[in-house]
Amino acid sequence: MITQNVTRTSAVRLDSVTKVYGRGASAVRALDGVSVAIPTGSFTAVMGPSGSGKSTFLHCAAGLDRVTSGTASIGDTDLSDMNETQLTRLRRQRVGFVFQSFNLVPALSVRHNIGLPLRLAGRRPDRHAIAAILDRVGLAGKADAHPAELSGGQQQRVAIARALITAPDVVFGDEPTGALDTVTAKEILGLLRTCVDESGQTVVMVTHDPVAASHADTVLFLADGTIVDEMAAPTADRVADRMTHLGAWA
Numbered sequence: 001m002i003t004q005n006v007t008r009t010s011a012v013r014l015d016s017v018t019k020v021y022g023r024g025a026s027a028v029r030a031l032d033g034v035s036v037a038i039p040t041g042s043f044t045a046v047m048g049p050s051g052s053g054k055s056t057f058l059h060c061a062a063g064l065d066r067v068t069s070g071t072a073s074i075g076d077t078d079l080s081d082m083n084e085t086q087l088t089r090l091r092r093q094r095v096g097f098v099f100q101s102f103n104l105v106p107a108l109s110v111r112h113n114i115g116l117p118l119r120l121a122g123r124r125p126d127r128h129a130i131a132a133i134l135d136r137v138g139l140a141g142k143a144d145a146h147p148a149e150l151s152g153g154q155q156q157r158v159a160i161a162r163a164l165i166t167a168p169d170v171v172f173g174d175e176p177t178g179a180l181d182t183v184t185a186k187e188i189l190g191l192l193r194t195c196v197d198e199s200g201q202t203v204v205m206v207t208h209d210p211v212a213a214s215h216a217d218t219v220l221f222l223a224d225g226t227i228v229d230e231m232a233a234p235t236a237d238r239v240a241d242r243m244t245h246l247g248a249w250a
């Protein structure tokens, strides 16, 4: 049970986190007392109805957004104590992001897209490191292509390579397979799985797809900004069944 205390340091931890957008009558409580400890080297899927707070959860956990109350931590680092400069450094060095829409820079080659996080951190991208990461995501030989010349699945591989180039502790995905066909989605999920199994990284992925969620070790179910359930060793059927009953809690 990952919501209980774990003795070793968690990769991602939220303690009594609330996130309120806006003020007064128009305020929206997107997260409402979320506590979770995600172990290092695990693959977690986050599911729930639209508007249940999945993206907000990811953004708060990754330091992309500030919590309203409670604390969010990456490893031993409490994000609420950090100023903007420290948060920016943490986002560049310790976490990676993959989005549904790939978010590549169209004018840049694959090589330069992947090197971007290093350049932003003031480091010069190393040719060998880029070649190695391209090989790892199955895109050897595509370094000089541009995003428009690649399929959706290949573009997402570039986005994953860009997320991995800094060797982050945690890779966050917000519906990373949402725009892909099922065969391509499975390849991308396999790639995320190898981050966990071969590199000991931690993956946290929002998805609407029970089949995608079944690639994870654990599924967290969100409804109305709270974690209402979790499932270990998920199968697509059990996840789909649980999702149909989430409406009753929502």
Ligand SMILES: Nc1ncnc2c1ncn2[C@@H]1O[C@H](COP(=O)(O)OP(=O)(O)OP(=O)(O)O)[C@@H](O)[C@H]1O
Binding pocket: 021, 022, 028, 029, 030, 048, 049, 050, 051, 052, 053, 054, 055, 056, 057
């Ligand atoms: N920047 C924002 N300003 C105001 N309200 C927001 C903002 N971001 C999210 N919300 C609100 O917070 C709630 C949770 O949104 P969130 O995007 O986390 O949901 P989600 O579970 O990711 O939904 P979806 O499955 O549609 O992506 C929603 O009511 C949403 O309208």
Ligand SMILES: [Mg+2]
Binding pocket: 054, 055, 056
């Ligand atoms: Mg979302």
